[in-house]
Amino acid sequence: MQKDTPNQYTEFTIDFPTSPTWFKSIRMLIVAACTQCGFTDRVAGQVAMAVDEALCNIHRHGYQGEYGRATLTVKTTISPKSSIQIQIEDDAQQMDTELIKSRNLDDVRPGGIGVHLIQTVMDEALWTKREHGGMKLTMHKTITPETNQLHTETSTQ
């Protein structure tokens, strides 16, 4: 992919089945968008992981493993700061947004850490109910001089 020139604003939308076989392609797309706006490979990978976890939750909980679709909208900016804004909309069963939260990680057991990962990696993650059914997740992350270093340090704690 050709590297964008500074100050460029990028936006794309993709509509796809929420089948796990699609998720690797979506991760690769997110990594490309992140690195193009200045994120390191490591942070780009973490943002892709956050998107992946969100899609897994839509597939497992929203559509309960059945066929469904999601619409992913990605906006990136380079100036004045490098940032990525991601929106995922679905037509799945609506969830009580009060119940979408990280669990206590001191309780070591399989499952239930996807929301924690999303909230840890992204600057903000907001789940809302769509007016005509389904859910919308809006996330964003902005690069600061410390951002790329932050998660590197996190991984060594």
Place this chain on the structure above:
Amino acid sequence: MSDTSLQINIETIGETIVVTPNGDIDLSKSTELRAKLQPLLSQQPEKLIVDLKAVPYMDSSGLATLIEALQITRQQGKTFVLCDLSEGVQSIIALSRLDAIFDIVSSRDEALAN
């Protein structure tokens, strides 16, 4: 799209079993790893090593599979070791605060030796 099977190599060295998956372990693949690990865990080897050098990416479903295996081996009084973690796998384990829970070493040789 990604729809190929997860390649998993299994090697028995004395009382130790080394499991080496090759490829991303995400929601579409974690059930394959779980299906491979279950009969191995039933054998109750003294040590079960999962070599993750060829796993560039793992999601929370992959982590859940490893946590299950860890809990089973602990119940059995056996040893469960992860080795040679890629940067992507290190990242999710650290972000999940599981780096202090798993026994993690840098290489397969170290895992076999300890």
